[in-house]
Amino acid sequence: MTATIAHAAGARRASVARGYRFELVKLVSQWRIRLLVLACWIAPALFVAAVSQQSSLPVDTLFGRWMHATGWAGPLVVLGFAGTWALPLLTSVVAGDVFASEDRLGTWRHLLVAVRSPRRIFAAKALASLTVILLLVVGLACSSAAGGVVAVGNHPLVGLDGHLLTPADAAGKVLLAWVCVLAPTLALAAIGLLGSVALGRSPMGLLLPALVALAMQLAQMLPLPVAVRLALPSYAFIAWNGLFTSPAQLGPLLIGIVVSLVWAVTATALAYLLFLRRDFTNPTHDGSGRRAVTAAVLPLVGLVAVTAAVVAAATPASGSGIEQDKVQRAVATAFAHLYRIQTRQLxxxxxxxxxxxxxxxxxxxxxxxxxxxxxxxxxxxxxWHLPDVEAAGTAIYQLDVTADGRFVADGDGPKEVNGYFLVRTPAGDAPNPLWQFDGIVELLPTTKG
Structure with missing residues (x-):
């Protein structure tokens, strides 16, 4: 085998473009990849259209309560689900198996003879898996948006601070939100490449992106310091929420994107180095648990510590980031915007x-x-105060604030303002925007969009 590789090295090597096309054809020829492509391009539209016609909406999901009002709420509901479950699983199936499949099939010898360059093999496989993942993400975004607009219509969207976005503005923000989650998706894909290289045919390599994503999601539910929370690439799956406030909360979003890209580059570089050092003469290679820990896990743990230290030094935030002044400002701002919507309804x-x-x-x-x-x-x-009215109006809300800054405000009276889920309008009963609403508390000091 060593002689074969040495002889092949002197021959003409296949180009990266040719290897990329070959790897891409191999990926899309797999039945599970084809099934995933069909599911990502069809299922979201059917889901959004079906849920939008139901009387019961997923109000526990951001923008779920607005799926009756506008078609642009649907793709954001799908985006929330995708960041939690779909994208980690998709990256596991695609990137987590792209190298391990050669180990299971025992085809490394044939591939090395054909391409004659481990570096080009790595580049071709990484680019092919990235292409398929991008195709799946684009399918999720386009399908959910089409399903929402067709089923409900191209109507304004209520933002997370209560302000009303025009249909054009809502469409742009939805598109930008999906683009932003590409960064953490790339980070998970890179972790998948690393697991596939380091663990060989072991099933753990295939599951690694999903397990890492699950661990990070659990961490996001804990009352972590802001610096540690932002140092995890999973926060970028949440930070797009800041696009739907006015001004936009860009600080956490930009930090999340940068952290995710750093993770993507680091994990890909580690996978590349491990791949080049691999002994291809051993057909029973299964990866090494010790090597996986020392060359993959420990560097990523160290990366969390470094990024947390950098974020802590670069931002003045401390503690959980959820403070009384921020909560009061977020609630008052959202109430004022939503009060105007209720005023127009009545x-x-x-x-x-x-x-x-x-x-x-x-x-x-x-x-x-x-x-x-x-x-x-x-x-x-x-x-609040109304013009030419001396007495101030008051309303009570019970808030459930999560560790990532999201809150749900539940109206507790008076009934004519926020104590009932419907309001009687000249056109009939309509949902009361002040009864319950979602909002977010910016974990960093206020930024301007």
């Missing part, structure tokens, strides 16, 4: 946010604990 005279002068006073645990950090024991009293 055909009342329009009033601006500046005229409302909405403020919120929030405490946690009934004032018995520090007003900071996540929890479902936040309570806010919102006050």
């Amino acid at each position: 055909n009342r005279p329009d009033v601006t946010e500046a005229q409302l002068k909405a403020t919120a006073t929030c405490n946690k645990g009934g004032g018995k604990v520090a007003a900071e950090g996540p929890g479902n024991d936040w309570r806010c009293i919102v006050s």
